[in-house]
Amino acid sequence: MRERLTTVTICVQQSQQAEIPAILMVITEAILACVEDHQNNPDVISAWLANKTQAHLALWIAKNLSCTAMIDRQLVGFSMASFTGEILLNYVHPKFHRQGIGTAMLELPRDCRRLKHLREYRHEQKTI
Numbered sequence: 001m002r003e004r005l006t007t008v009t010i011c012v013q014q015s016q017q018a019e020i021p022a023i024l025m026v027i028t029e030a031i032l033a034c035v036e037d038h039q040n041n042p043d044v045i046s047a048w049l050a051n052k053t054q055a056h057l058a059l060w061i062a063k064n065l066s067c068t069a070m071i072d073r074q075l076v077g078f079s080m081a082s083f084t085g086e087i088l089l090n091y092v093h094p095k096f097h098r099q100g101i102g103t104a105m106l107e108l109p110r111d112c113r114r115l116k117h118l119r120e121y122r123h124e125q126k127t128i
Contacts, residue, residue: 009071016068023078065081067105071096077101077105090106
């Protein structure tokens with residue numbers, strides 16, 4: 001039997017302040033899914049989530065390069081880099097792992113000067 005390839009279109013765009021609630025949901029779900037790292041220890045999880053607030057995200061988005069990944073108008077990923085190109089955050093909702101989303105977001109800050117002026121790009125990932 002032949003396996004069927006499907007194409008997923010990932011839209012990566014500059015983060016907007018209005019997206020902060022959805023970004024926080026993605027970050028929280030991604031952190032909660034890291035059971036191997038935090039061993040479901042509530043103190044560790046709380047520490048990891050402590051600075052992931054609306055106020056912090058608003059500041060980070062304003063002062064860094066950040067992007068969100070969308071599939072079918074649903075926010076599924078968030079990435080942030082410094083203006084020197086250092087990756088600061090890269091989160092993908094666990095339901096969308098292994099679809100090239102994290103990689104697509106990491107490609108965006110390679111040319112930081114160009115990113116500052118880029119509104120959106122599309123990345124197609126073929127999955128089995």
